[in-house]
Amino acid sequence: MPDDSTLAPSVIERTAPPKQAEPGLKGRSPLTAIKILLPVWGYDFVQQFLKVSLPTLLAPGNLPGLARLLPTEFIFLTGRKDEPLIRESVGYRHLAAICKVGFCDISDLITDGNHSTTVTLAYTRAVRRCGEAMLDTCFFFLVSDYIVADGSFVAAMQPMLAGTSGVQAGNFQIIAEEALPWLEGELARNPGVLSLSPQRLMRQALTCIHPATIATRSTSQSRTTAIPTGCSGGSTRRR
Amino acid sequence: MIGRFYLLHMLCIRPELTDFVIGASCDYSFVPEMCPSGNVATMTDSDQYLVVEAQPGQHESRFLRLGPADPRQMAEILSQWTTAHHRANANQTLVFHAAGEWLRHGFPAVFSAEDGKPFPETREITTPRIRQLAETLAVEVLNDRFLSPERLEFMLQELLLSIVETYLARRRGSSPLWRGSRFEDTRIRRAIALLRARPNKELNMDELASQVGLSRSRFYDLFQLCTGFSPRAYLDMLCVETAISRLSSGRGKIAEVAAELGFSAQSNFTRFFLNQVGVPPSEYRRATTTSQQRDEPTPKPEA
Numbered sequence: 001m002p003d004d005s006t007l008a009p010s011v012i013e014r015t016a017p018p019k020q021a022e023p024g025l026k027g028r029s030p031l032t033a034i035k036i037l038l039p040v041w042g043y044d045f046v047q048q049f050l051k052v053s054l055p056t057l058l059a060p061g062n063l064p065g066l067a068r069l070l071p072t073e074f075i076f077l078t079g080r081k082d083e084p085l086i087r088e089s090v091g092y093r094h095l096a097a098i099c100k101v102g103f104c105d106i107s108d109l110i111t112d113g114n115h116s117t118t119v120t121l122a123y124t125r126a127v128r129r130c131g132e133a134m135l136d137t138c139f140f141f142l143v144s145d146y147i148v149a150d151g152s153f154v155a156a157m158q159p160m161l162a163g164t165s166g167v168q169a170g171n172f173q174i175i176a177e178e179a180l181p182w183l184e185g186e187l188a189r190n191p192g193v194l195s196l197s198p199q200r201l202m203r204q205a206l207t208c209i210h211p212a213t214i215a216t217r218s219t220s221q222s223r224t225t226a227i228p229t230g231c232s233g234g235s236t237r238r239r
Numbered sequence: 240m241i242g243r244f245y246l247l248h249m250l251c252i253r254p255e256l257t258d259f260v261i262g263a264s265c266d267y268s269f270v271p272e273m274c275p276s277g278n279v280a281t282m283t284d285s286d287q288y289l290v291v292e293a294q295p296g297q298h299e300s301r302f303l304r305l306g307p308a309d310p311r312q313m314a315e316i317l318s319q320w321t322t323a324h325h326r327a328n329a330n331q332t333l334v335f336h337a338a339g340e341w342l343r344h345g346f347p348a349v350f351s352a353e354d355g356k357p358f359p360e361t362r363e364i365t366t367p368r369i370r371q372l373a374e375t376l377a378v379e380v381l382n383d384r385f386l387s388p389e390r391l392e393f394m395l396q397e398l399l400l401s402i403v404e405t406y407l408a409r410r411r412g413s414s415p416l417w418r419g420s421r422f423e424d425t426r427i428r429r430a431i432a433l434l435r436a437r438p439n440k441e442l443n444m445d446e447l448a449s450q451v452g453l454s455r456s457r458f459y460d461l462f463q464l465c466t467g468f469s470p471r472a473y474l475d476m477l478c479v480e481t482a483i484s485r486l487s488s489g490r491g492k493i494a495e496v497a498a499e500l501g502f503s504a505q506s507n508f509t510r511f512f513l514n515q516v517g518v519p520p521s522e523y524r525r526a527t528t529t530s531q532q533r534d535e536p537t538p539k540p541e542a
Contacts, residue, residue, distance in 0.1 A: 031253060052293065123269070124261050132257055140251045141269070149289035156250055156288055159280035166252040166274045169282035169290065176293040183293075198289040205291045212298065 031160065032136040034070045036063070036099075039077040039122040040144040041110050046082050048176075049144035052183050054091040055194035057142075061151030064098050069157060070138075072099040077122040079107045094192050104129070119143065145176070147183070147205075149198040173210035250282070250290075337399065345399060347419035349407055358406060366405055368435075372398045375480055378487040385516050385523060393468070393476045400431075426451040427465040430458070434470070438477035439501035440511075444470050479515045482508075486524040493520050 036057075040049050057063050066072045074095055076086055083103050086092055095101055106122045123141055127134055138160050140153070156167045182204055186194055196204075254273040261272055270279055282288040342350035365373075376394050379386045400422065407416060417423045422431075430451045434442070447470065448458035462470045478500045485496045497508030512520045 048293075120261060127254060127273075128257075134254045134257060136253075138251050138253045141249060143292070145293045147291050147293055152288040152290060156282060160251060160253060164253075164278050164280045165255050165276060166270055166279040167250050167282060168270060168279055169248060169250050169288055170285075171248050171290045171292060173292045173294045173298070175296040177296055179291075179293050198286050201289050201291065202285055205289075210292075210294055210298070211296070212294075 028163065029136055031070060031138050033133070034066050034072040034138045034140065034157075035126070035130070036066075036072065036074045036140040036142060037077060037123055037126045038075070038142045038144065039106065039119045041079040041082050041106070043082075043085070045144050046078070046085055050086070050089045050091040052180065052187075053144055053146055053148075054095065055187055055190075055192060056146075056148045056150075056196060057153075058091075058094055058098065058193045059148070059150035059195040060193075061155075061195075062148055062153040063095070065151070065154035066140075066157060067099045069154070069161070073102055074099055075102045075104055075126055077104045077106045077126055079110055080105055081107075090192065146171075147174075147179070147196075147201065149201040150195040151198070172205070172213040174205045174213075175208045175210050178208035179204070248290075342399070345396075345420060346403055346417075346422075348416055349403060349420075366401070369398070369401050369405060371484055372401055372480075375484045375487070378483060385518060385526075387517075390476060390479065390515075393473075394480065396466070397480070421465050421467075424461055424465055426453055426458075427461050430462065430470070431466070431473075434474055434477055438474060438481050440474070440478060441501035442474060475511075475515060479512070482512060482520065483516075483523070486520055489524070493524070496520070 038049070040046055063072065063074065076083070078086065083105075086103075092101065104122070104126050106118065106125065109118045109121045109125075111118060123139075127139055130137055138157070140156075156169065159167055183194070186196070249269050252269060252273050255276055255278075256273070259272045261268065271277075339350065372394065376398060379391070379394065403416070417428075422428055430447055433447060433450065444458070445455050448455045451458065453461065459470060462468075462473070466473055468476065481500060482496055485491050485499075486493070491499075493508070494505045497505045500508065502508040502511065509519050509521075512518075512523070516523060518526075
């Protein structure tokens with residue numbers, strides 16, 4: 001039987017005395033900050049993030065766009081030994097030129113398995129560290145293998161600025177081995193920053209859909225909808 | 240539009256409260272836990288928002304069965320994906336509700352009728368001791384054919400005592416926390432703490448009485464008055480509680496449990512356990528762990 005303490009992070013890291021937003025949430029004060037939380041550890045994952053994912057985050061309509069809206073901090077939730085690797089990278093310098101960059105040590109949370117628990121606890125730690133300021137902060141929860149279309153983050157901020165407490169979105173998996181050559185080709189032409197329109201990313205992603213995505217869509221009756229088998233033009237909105 | 244029909248992920252959140260509790264090991268629970276109002280928007284247009292995850296082709300491959308859906312096969316896959324532990328938790332919720340009258344009777348200075356909120360916090364950190372007590376109590380309640388009313392009363396009293404000691408005693412400082420309760424005598428409370436620290440059948444009660452500054456006869460009288468049990472019976476209960484905790488968790492052999500509790504031979508422990516619980520330790524272990532052994536936990540794929 002697994003150790004319960006690793007599976008039930010319900011009572012960890014209480015910091016500040018509890019505070020609740022105003023009743024009904026109608027009168028919430030304006031957002032004052034954005035914090036982007038990225039848990040990543042281990043050489044291979046750090047490298048993949050720096051090489052492929054980070055350039056898409058640096059597209060104008062993503063992190064730079066957020067930084068124009070509100071004071072923005074990008075926080076690496078990572079192990080002690082991975083921090084130097086990140087700091088020495090070119091991507092880090094690009095990132096630091098756009099927004100404040102911080103590190104939160106999660107060495108104590110990293111285990112050989114159960115990564116989703118580590119990620120959950122890491123996010124929780126970063127949010128709780130803000131204390132009461134968390135109530136006026138918008139937290140973005142990223143993972144290291146996201147490929148983000150340009151403009152996505154700014155689009156997601158619109159409902160947040162209008163007063164919602166959260167934004168959720170659909171995503172799907174693609175096969176990294178098949179997508180990487182294409183992404184690397186794009187990066188060779190645009191080093192450091194990779195701006196992919198949603199339509200362009202979708203068009204490419206549909207050529208390398210992950211078996212897990214196909215399986216989910218094939219077997220779930222509640223999610224029956226046709227997968228476009230080919231994309232002509234820019235629109236991928238087919239139902 | 241694929242994203243809308245696939246798994247929704249939580250992208251960003253502005254928490255609505257600071258004392259949120261993360262009750263799951265996966266961040267899918269963040270939205271209900273941090274945004275209880277449900278005031279959450281969904282990005283539905285992939286022309287405005289698109290994120291894909293670049294994952295190795297083999298990721299989650301052992302959980303995939305491509306082809307026409309077969310309900311039986313799907314059920315098997317799902318049963319592998321969730322662990323026995325998850326299922327056990329999902330199937331059984333044990334709520335411990337302490338009646339106000341019972342609490343007031345036990346600790347009148349703490350749980351007075353006027354004080355509507357004796358606990359300053361709505362949630363508290365679970366200490367290892369309270370976790371062990373709660374889990375042992377849960378095992379006992381779920382296997383109630385082995386549970387005697389006397390042992391149930393003992394375990395409830397232990398749990399309540401631990402809760403009061405952990406969450407109230409240190410906060411109330413010098414206030415008359417224990418006044419009027421059966422545990423008012425500090426010497427007996429110290430004796431209980433010593434017994435709990437290492438339940439062992441070889442423990443010498445005369446030495447324990449001396450340690451807390453009481454004569455043997457006075458110690459026995461006060462202990463009985465305070466706890467409702469003789470020191471020896473109380474120790475027996477603690478030994479049973481420890482044994483149940485070990486046996487139900489599958490940690491250690493029966494001989495090791497016996498040795499830990501100070502029995503010179505496993506047969507003595509077996510006799511003691513049979514007398515206290517009504518079944519031999521081997522049978523108790525079988526009864527509480529059969530389902531767990533049948534469903535060995537399988538690693539859960541990454542979310």
